[in-house]
Every structure is written in structure tokens, then in C-alpha cells.
Amino acid sequence: MSKTRFVFVLLTLVSILAACAQPVTPPAEQPQQPAATEAPAQPAEAEPVKLVIWWWGEQEAPGAQQWLDETIAEYQKLHRNVTIEAVLQSTDSLIPAFQSAAAAQQGPDIQYFWGGVWTLEFAWSGALVPLDDLIPAEERAHYINNFERTYDGKLWGMGWYLSGNPMVYNPTLFEKAGIDLNDLPDTWDELIAACDKLNAIGVTPISGGLKDGWFGGWLFSILGRQNLDSEKDFMKASIGQAKFTDPAYAEWWERLNQLKEAKCWNADINSVDYQQGQDQFVQGKSAMIFGNDTFLKGWAEIIGWDNMGVMRVPKYGSGKLADTYVVTAQGLGITSWSQHKKEAADFLMFTHTPDRLNAWFKYTGVLPADDRFDTAQIDQPILKQIFEWVVQSSGPNLENFIPSMLDEQANFTGTQLLFAGDKTPAELAQLTEEVAQKWREQNPDQLQNFVNWYTK
Amino acid sequence: MSSSAARRYKLLRLLEPYLFLAPALIVIGLIFAFPIVRLVTLSFQRPFQGQLLFVGLTNYQTIFKDEVFLRAVRNNLTLLISVPIMVFIALILAIFLFDRIRGWQFYRTTLFLPYLLPITVVGLIFSYIFQLSGVLNDFLKVIGLERFILDWLGSTKLALPTLMFVIVWKEVGFGIVLFLARLMSVEEELFDAAKIDGANWWRLQWHITIPQLATTIEFFTIVSIITILSWVFGYVYVMTGGGPGNSTMVTELFIYLSGFRYNQMNIASAVSVILLLVTGIFIFLELRLRERSVTLEEMP
Numbered sequence: 001m002s003k004t005r006f007v008f009v010l011l012t013l014v015s016i017l018a019a020c021a022q023p024v025t026p027p028a029e030q031p032q033q034p035a036a037t038e039a040p041a042q043p044a045e046a047e048p049v050k051l052v053i054w055w056w057g058e059q060e061a062p063g064a065q066q067w068l069d070e071t072i073a074e075y076q077k078l079h080r081n082v083t084i085e086a087v088l089q090s091t092d093s094l095i096p097a098f099q100s101a102a103a104a105q106q107g108p109d110i111q112y113f114w115g116g117v118w119t120l121e122f123a124w125s126g127a128l129v130p131l132d133d134l135i136p137a138e139e140r141a142h143y144i145n146n147f148e149r150t151y152d153g154k155l156w157g158m159g160w161y162l163s164g165n166p167m168v169y170n171p172t173l174f175e176k177a178g179i180d181l182n183d184l185p186d187t188w189d190e191l192i193a194a195c196d197k198l199n200a201i202g203v204t205p206i207s208g209g210l211k212d213g214w215f216g217g218w219l220f221s222i223l224g225r226q227n228l229d230s231e232k233d234f235m236k237a238s239i240g241q242a243k244f245t246d247p248a249y250a251e252w253w254e255r256l257n258q259l260k261e262a263k264c265w266n267a268d269i270n271s272v273d274y275q276q277g278q279d280q281f282v283q284g285k286s287a288m289i290f291g292n293d294t295f296l297k298g299w300a301e302i303i304g305w306d307n308m309g310v311m312r313v314p315k316y317g318s319g320k321l322a323d324t325y326v327v328t329a330q331g332l333g334i335t336s337w338s339q340h341k342k343e344a345a346d347f348l349m350f351t352h353t354p355d356r357l358n359a360w361f362k363y364t365g366v367l368p369a370d371d372r373f374d375t376a377q378i379d380q381p382i383l384k385q386i387f388e389w390v391v392q393s394s395g396p397n398l399e400n401f402i403p404s405m406l407d408e409q410a411n412f413t414g415t416q417l418l419f420a421g422d423k424t425p426a427e428l429a430q431l432t433e434e435v436a437q438k439w440r441e442q443n444p445d446q447l448q449n450f451v452n453w454y455t456k
Numbered sequence: 457m458s459s460s461a462a463r464r465y466k467l468l469r470l471l472e473p474y475l476f477l478a479p480a481l482i483v484i485g486l487i488f489a490f491p492i493v494r495l496v497t498l499s500f501q502r503p504f505q506g507q508l509l510f511v512g513l514t515n516y517q518t519i520f521k522d523e524v525f526l527r528a529v530r531n532n533l534t535l536l537i538s539v540p541i542m543v544f545i546a547l548i549l550a551i552f553l554f555d556r557i558r559g560w561q562f563y564r565t566t567l568f569l570p571y572l573l574p575i576t577v578v579g580l581i582f583s584y585i586f587q588l589s590g591v592l593n594d595f596l597k598v599i600g601l602e603r604f605i606l607d608w609l610g611s612t613k614l615a616l617p618t619l620m621f622v623i624v625w626k627e628v629g630f631g632i633v634l635f636l637a638r639l640m641s642v643e644e645e646l647f648d649a650a651k652i653d654g655a656n657w658w659r660l661q662w663h664i665t666i667p668q669l670a671t672t673i674e675f676f677t678i679v680s681i682i683t684i685l686s687w688v689f690g691y692v693y694v695m696t697g698g699g700p701g702n703s704t705m706v707t708e709l710f711i712y713l714s715g716f717r718y719n720q721m722n723i724a725s726a727v728s729v730i731l732l733l734v735t736g737i738f739i740f741l742e743l744r745l746r747e748r749s750v751t752l753e754e755m756p
Contacts, residue, residue, distance in 0.1 A: 268588035270610030416700035
């Protein structure tokens with residue numbers, strides 16, 4: 001058989017097989033859930049159980065690995081029939097690896113998720129089970145930020161720890177530039193004035209890195225919120241009931257451009273990634289960052305608490321969200337294919353026992369997503385301040401309430417285009433609206449889920 | 457032997473080669489055919505309310521209206537410019553090495569080394585070199601060439617050419633080694649005879665080296681085209697992530713983002729099918745070429 005003929009026959013075979021193939025069905029229906037979580041069986045009588053956890057978090061909460069290792073060891077001591085294997089995922093593999101697992105209906109029993117849509121997309125696809133039948137309501141009520149994971153009246157994951165976005169500044173550089181530490185910038189004009197002062201002494205006012213895209217999403221979440229009242233406003237625009245070109249939604253592009261024009265940012269923002277941008281602050285090269293409070297303890301170990309201060313993001317808008325501190329609860333969920341859902345739920349509850357909550361804070365300096373955490377442990381003034389903001393004025397992380405395509409193709413891409421000088425703020429607002437429209441056209445199923453999420 | 461036994465024997469003889477082939481075909485079927493079938497099937501479906509519905513060519517129509525996909529295709533085509541550049545550089549360097557310039561063995565190893573390095577390592581190193589505050593710009597500053605300091609990866613106009621440079625830098629070593637290996641198998645008499653006839657260096661290359669390398673050049677060209685169309689993900693992912701502003705988006709990255717970031721596995725499948733077909737054409741060409749070169753070699 002000549003090669004040409006062989007290739008032809010192979011292609012024909014493939015076409016025939018494709019035509020005959022059964023329609024691929026989505027992941028199996030969620031299995032029936034037990035009525036309630038039972039107490040774990042006694043070690044002597046119990047069947048061996050192996051739980052697998054795929055997690056992420058050491059990357060943003062250094063010390064998490066140590067805590068998880070200890071927690072697993074303690075749990076295994078109490079439940080001798082249970083073995084727990086924890087697999088740390090990288091930022092880039094977290095979602096793809098789980099998607100592959102969901103497609104194969106094989107993989108972890110417990111999976112780490114970011115909040116909002118990052119969790120619910122997997123609930124919608126049937127990869128997750130609701131926790132309502134596995135964890136008692138009284139217990140669930142203690143978890144913080146449950147609203148991020150609630151859909152159709154059910155809770156699809158458990159908050160693990162809180163991740164918020166303060167503006168972090170270097171007090172030494174502020175003083176050197178003549179910025180009063182008792183009168184920190186709290187309006188947009190004051191922020192721009194602070195940039196001028198810092199530039200005058202040769203210090204980069206704010207640093208960031210857009211190359212890998214993620215920081216563009218942060219900027220949207222931190223700055224794009226100020227004219228609006230709730231995350232629902234952004235869901236509304238995503239589903240087409242409002243427009244991202246409306247001034248309330250579009251103004252942040254203009255405000256970001258003002259910071260760019262005022263030379264508030266590091267010149268290499270487009271050619272460095274998120275982490276490198278944050279590192280510039282730690283290295284003393286920049287005076288401010290739009291930071292993450294989960295990193296504070298780690299940074300303090302390098303530069304000392306005295307060389308850091310936290311402040312709220314200066315305001316330009318008057319929406320209710322302008323006064324909120326961005327907080328999301330990073331969390332864990334139980335997979336629909338797990339053979340040990342009860343045991344998985346029991347382990348999740350164990351992670352929220354007082355001893356484990358306190359240990360979490362001790363190892364990471366990050367607030368756990370549970371109101372039973374002993375706040376007397378917070379003795380560091382900066383962390384006290386963070387806690388106060390979380391309690392008094394926490395608000396949603398907006399990236400969790402828009403489609404991921406919109407985040408990537410409008411926010412990630414748009415911020416890069418703005419700093420490259422290729423698009424104006426008005427053009428970027430238009431781009432956002434076009435991407436939202438494209439997402440609606442391409443994803444009728446996801447759109448329906450968003451509509452349900454928005455309306456229910 | 458009865459007639460029925462003879463028939464059975466004949467049938468068995470007829471089936472024999474296929475029975476021998478069966479295990480290999482089953483393995484090939486499982487490893488290649490099944491994923492392709494699944495991919496093609498997915499490309500004609502879309503999820504809706506928990507079901508995957510057959511939607512005909514909708515996914516294909518969708519992607520051809522998607523500006524980001526079209527940008528990715530344009531970028532892949534632009535990157536094809538690097539193919540003649542790679543061929544030219546590899547050819548020149550192979551000729552110099554074949555001339556056994558002083559230290560040619562050292563140069564041969566050095567020039568091949570980048571090809572052996574993992575793409576992620578190359579990508580990371582060049583990311584640091586080409587950052588605005590990176591090694592290259594620092595060097596330009598030191599030697600007083602500040603006006604050439606550019607945002608190599610952060611500018612939408614420069615990011616793709618910068619990426620192209622890195623691809624050429626890494627891939628050209630393969631071409632050099634291929635060409636050199638072929639040249640070393642050319643009979644010395646050919647060159648000697650031409651020299652006796654008074655051929656200068658240029659004529660030697662034009663009338664002997666290049667014709668002798670013709671099939672190898674064709675092979676390297678096609679392999680490089682396939683590389684540019686379907687093997688540049690690593691470079692793009694590590695160095696630019698497709699940015700800034702989609703200026704380095706390529707089809708492979710588009711597939712990855714659609715499938716794993718936007719949860720659009722069916723759109724990703726449709727693009728994969730297109731990429732597979734286009735790459736398939738070049739693989740087919742390459743097979744034909746090999747067939748031809750074998751035929752030529754067998755000619756008396």
C-alpha cells in the first residue's frame with residue numbers, strides 16, 4: 001500500500017469513526033448524597049480510606065504547606081484508617097489539571113478553588129457536590145464569604161482562608177518624599193500628588209507586572225468597583241443587562257490611564273510578571289503596590305514590619321463598593337466522583353477546628369475563613385488593621401463574578417494595551433463590551449448559568 | 457486436501473498479514489485514532505443544559521469570527537518568516553563549518569547547544585534578557601547606546617519579532633547539524649573536480665553544495681514550518697503569555713486558553729482540528745519528500 005493510500009485510508013477510518021461516535025456525555029450526574037455526615041468510624045473497625053487533595057496556596061500564603069502537613073498528620077492520628085495525600089498544584093496547572101480530572105471523573109477527593117465563578121463553573125459542570133448534606137448548617141454558618149460559593153441555595157465549597165487587597169506602602173520612602181504618614185492619600189488626586197513627590201526623589205511610586213496577565217484582573221477588581229454597589233452589577237453587565245461602556249463601568253480605565261500619565265507606575269510594567277512587580281516593592285525599588293494581605297507576613301520576614309504600612313485604595317468613585325476592602329475566601333470543594341465524600345467533609349470540618357484555625361494563622365499570618373478564629377492572636381498592628389477592614393467593610397473580589405474569558409481578554413489584555421499606549425480608555429471600555437458580547441454568543445450554556453446565578 | 461479445507465487455508469493466508477498487523481493497529485487506534493475521533497466529535501458539539509448537542513459547523517463559524525483567533529493565525533503566519541531566515545543562517549554556518557574553519561568542531565557543538573536546551577529554560581533566560589530593565593538594555597546603556605533601549609517584550613510592535621529571534625536562535629542549530637551531516641556524506645571528488653576546473657568559492661556553493669543539500673533543505677524547511685505552526689506554545693507561554701494585548705497570541709495558546717481557561721473545550725477542539733489538518737498537510741508533504749529522496753537515492 002502506498003503511503004498516500006495509507007494516509008487516505010486512515011483519514012477515511014477516522015472520519016467514519018467520528019461519524020459513528022456516540023455523543024460525548026457530560027460528567028455523570030451527581031450521585032445521591034447521604035442525609036448527613038456521620039461520625040467517622042472507629043479506627044479498629046473502619047475500612048481503609050485514602051483521600052487525595054489537590055491544592056494551591058503555598059504560593060500566596062507561605063507556611064500553608066507546613067500547616068497542611070501538620071493538619072494531615074493530626075487527622076491521621078485521630079483516624080488511623082485514613083490516609084491523606086496532598087498534591088500542591090502550580091498556579092497555571094490548578095484549573096487545567098482539575099478540568100482533565102473532571103473530564104475523566106477521576107482525580108482528587110478534595111480540590112482547591114478560588115471563589116465565585118472559579119468554583120461554580122465546576123458546580124455547574126457536575127464536578128462538585130454541594131456541602132449542605134455533608135456539613136451541618138450550624139458548622140457552615142461559621143465559614144466566611146459563603147456567598148461566593150452559593151448557587152441555587154446550596155453551598156458548593158468551604159472557605160479556607162481570606163485573601164484581601166490592601167495598598168501597601170513603604171513608610172521610609174513616603175517620609176523621604178514628604179508624604180505625611182498621618183495623612184495618607186485617600187483620594188485620586190492625592191494619590192497622583194504622592195506619585196509626583198515620589199518621582200521627584202527618583203522612586204517609582206507604584207510597581208506591578210502585567211506580562212502574565214493576572215495583575216490586570218486585580219486592577220479591574222480593585223479599581224473598577226468604585227462607581228458600583230455590588231458584584232451583581234458586574235454580573236448584570238456580563239449577561240448583557242448593562243453595558244461595560246456605561247460611564248460607571250468604564251471610568252476605571254480613565255483613572256488607570258491617569259496614573260499611567262502621571263508616571264505612577266514602573267516603566268517595565270508590561271515586560272515583568274506579577275510576582276516581579278510585587279518584588280520591586282520588597283526590594284525597596286517602589287513605594288507602593290496593590291498588594292495581597294496573604295503575603296504580608298512573608299514580606300515582613302524580609303524587610304520587617306516597620307518598613308511596611310497598609311492603606312485603603314484611594315477613592316475616585318462614590319459607589320458602595322468604593323468603600324469596601326476587597327476580600328475573597330480561597331476554598332476547598334468535594335468532587336462528585338469521590339468515593340469518600342463523608343470522610344472528605346469530615347476532614348474539611350477538622351481544618352476548621354479552633355486548634356487548626358489558630359495554627360493556620362500562626363504558620364501563615366493569614367486570616368482563616370472562619371469566625372471562630374481566636375482574634376486575640378493578632379498582635380501585629382498591620383494585621384489588626386487588615387482584620388478590622390475585613391470585619392467592617394469587606395467587599396467582593398470582582399474577578400470572581402465575571403466570566404473568565406472577559407477577565408482574560410478584556411482586563412488582562414486591556415491593561416497591557418493601555419500601558420503599551422495602543423488603546424485609549426474609551427477604546428478599552430468598548431473592547432470589554434465586545435468581549436462580553438462575544439462570550440454571550442459563544443457560550444449560551446455559561447450565559448444561562450450566569451443568568452440563574454444573577455437572578456437567584 | 458478437501459476443497460473446504462483449501463478455502464479455509466486460503467482465507468487464513470489472506471488474513472495472515474492483517475492478524476500480524478492487528479496488535480499494532482489496535483495500539484495505534486487507541487493512541488492516535490481515538491483521541492482524533494473524540495476531538496473531531498467534540499468540535500461539532502456544544503454543551504447546553506448538561507448535554508452536549510450536535511451543532512454542525514457552528515464552532516468553526518464562531519472561531520472564524522473571533523478576532524483573537526484570527527490574530528493568532530496572523531501571528532503564526534508572521535512567524536513563518538523565520539523559516540527562510542533559519543534556513544539561510546543554518547546554510548551559511550554549515551558551509552563555513554564544512555570549510556573546516558579553525559575550531560569548527562567547537563563551533564559545531566556550540567551552535568547545536570541551544571537546540572538541546574529545554575524551551576522553558578530558553579524562554580526564561582530570554583525573558584530576563586529582553587525585559588525593559590533586563591540584561592540587554594543594561595548592556596546597551598553601559599556601551600552608550602541608550603537610544604536603542606526598547607521594551608522588547610512589553611511593546612506590541614516588538615514582542616513578536618523578539619519571540620521570532622529566540623525561536624531562530626534555538627532552532628537553527630538543528631538545521632546546521634542536518635546540513636553538515638549531509639555535506640559530510642558528499643563525495644570529496646565533486647569539490648576537487650570543480651576546484652581543478654577553476655570554480656571559485658561561490659561557484660562551488662552554488663553548483664555543488666546547494667544542489668547536494670536540496671532535499672535536506674526541503675526537509676528542514678518543512679519541519680521548521682511544522683514547528684512554527686504547532687510547536688511554539690512553549691516559547692509564547694513562557695516569554696509573553698500571548699501578550700501584550702494578544703500581540704504574540706498563537707493558535708496553540710488560543711487552544712489552551714479556550715479549553716482550560718474559558719471552559720470552551722468544543723471551541724478548542726475545532727481550532728485543534730484545523731491546526732491538525734494544516735499541520736497534516738505539511739506532514740504529508742514531508743512524507744512525500746522522503747519518499748522522493750529515497751527514490752532518488754535508489755536511482756542508478
